Amino acid sequence: MGEQIICFKRELISEHLIRSKVFYDETLWNHILNNLEILSRSKAETNYNYKQLVVYILIKAGNLYLTYKRTKQTKEKRLSQKYSIGIGGHVNIDDISRLNLLNLNQKFILQAVWREVKEEININSKIMDEPELICFINDDSDDVGKVHFGVVWLLRIKEPNSTKGNELDLGELKFRDLSYLKRKKNDFEGWSQLLIDYLTDRVEEVSSTIITEEIIV
DSSP states (O other): OOOEEEEEEGGGGGGGTTSOSEEOOHHHHHHHHTTOEEEEHHHHTTOTTEEEEEEEEEEEETTEEEEEEBOTTOSOGGGTTOEESOEEEEOBHHHHHTTTOSSOOHHHHHHHHHHHHHHHEEEOSOBOSOOEEEEEEOOOSSHHHHTEEEEEEEEEESSSOEEEOSOSSBOOOEEEEHHHHHHTGGGBOHHHHHHHHHHHHHHHHHHHHHHHHHHHO
């Protein structure tokens, strides 16, 4: 039967297909959670009527973000040899069964977040707080994006100290600041490029707010 993954019908996000590729919409998120389906991964990869739910976790220590290069052993061959700032993968049926849930809700998404983190890296630092849902990614500009929907989480740790776990698709881990990510953006996979722009906009928005408040004071 193969891996069974969590998906939803593409039509649920029809109004967002022509909007920004990175966004947050709580009403839409609740609607997605209430209309999830289970498909085999092999069928979902070529079924453009569905979006596969993928958790994408940013690991941040201070002002540094964890980065890595995907190796040739990566399961997603279309991303081989590209750099990334996201740890993660598909949400699957095991994430639901582990919690013995009768109704799907955000708890099983967090289960998937922690499972992916533990599978891919070892965090050798204090975890500052629970993962924070910061945005979604929908990018239909390539074959990978057409069948995936990213649920992006931010996990803050105290020190930039992590090592590779059991996954074979992660190259050397390094923590980089946002200025480095901006300079090297073109070396990163599509989703990471979108998030580098998103994070840059967030920092600039905060800086602008601080300056405005200082002027008012």
